[in-house]
Amino acid sequence: MSIITIERKVLEKNDEIASRNRALFKQHGILALNLVSSPGAGKTSIIERTLERLGKDLKVAVVEGDVQTDYDAQRVARYHVPVVQIVTNGGCHLEAKLVQEALSQMDLGGLDVLIIENVGNLVCPANYDLGEAMKVVVLSTTEGDDKPLKYPNMFRNASVLLVNKIDLVPYLDCNPATLKSNALQINPHLQIFETSCTTNAGIADWCGWLKEKGARTS
């Protein structure tokens, strides 16, 4: 039995459970987002700004995925939304099975949006379906405008790109126009927002778009 066969079996099993998660989301009218990025691109801060803005309009819950610690769940819990922490203990990505277990600990009734924050990793989470409606990839301007070309799978598989930390551009060798052009070269269907969790730039646009999508699902 080759390693490639094993890997295919792991992915097939994952896809099967992802389909069950997806059916559960459909049954409850929940829009599920798989939030992915490198470490420190700002996923948790994006969740915090989103909860501040949409917390009264939509019922949002969060699943936090981390290699170690429950710091992110603690940050999100301050917004008084349901949150479940998954610690992967060294694992480099979330799998559908882990999300399934997290869902079993949540009351899904009445939820509009579920945000699943993946492990900080721009490579491995691209290949694992969790049952989400879409992947939202956060890329910080500090990472450089070449990253969509260097890590194409994640941008190919995502529906939305948040170009985050846009306030830092004056201090960086990063051209947001080049970054966006590189991303659209990989995936012409990407919906792109420029955001900053420090100045709140672009957060209203992103949340307006999400509110419309979340309300449509319900």
Added chain:
Amino acid sequence: MSIITIERKVLEKNDEIASRNRALFKQHGILALNLVSSPGAGKTSIIERTLERLGKDLKVAVVEGDVQTDYDAQRVARYHVPVVQIVTNGGCHLEAKLVQEALSQMDLGGLDVLIIENVGNLVCPANYDLGEAMKVVVLSTTEGDDKPLKYPNMFRNASVLLVNKIDLVPYLDCNPATLKSNALQINPHLQIFETSCTTNAGIADWCGWLKEKGARTS
């Protein structure tokens, strides 16, 4: 045959080839560094600043690892040093076998230092020995001061930490003292340098240390 057994076999096979790489480095008196970080933390820029400063004192060669593109090898080649690009085609880390193949394309005679730039990923490369003398982890201040606690394996397995983009601290919610304290909590033996590839802060200290280590090996 379980998946865990397969993974152990993959790691055992990797360790065996890594030992052969290590013997080759020893035979030629080469100090080999495995340079690891998240995407966009500044690995390639650190290599560029290091070549500018040490290029005349030490004979340095570079192996570039990327998921896609040979952009980093093109950047490094401008410094007129031997460079081999490995493209992993979606693979999330370098393995000893890939480095072994790269070494077969290089003239190792007379080399003092080999810098192996790994794929941008703060999780998976922590587990794969390439035969290096040490792992050097680059963490950008933009990633946040909590990252050593959230991705501990990489910091546990590294010998040196470069706290990069130190010039951006005034614009960030990142405390370098907290970052270093968190890193030393995971690994009290870490040698730490604060660096900036924009202002060149700390580059002289880092290169001075590397020069001494590289000369000792030769």
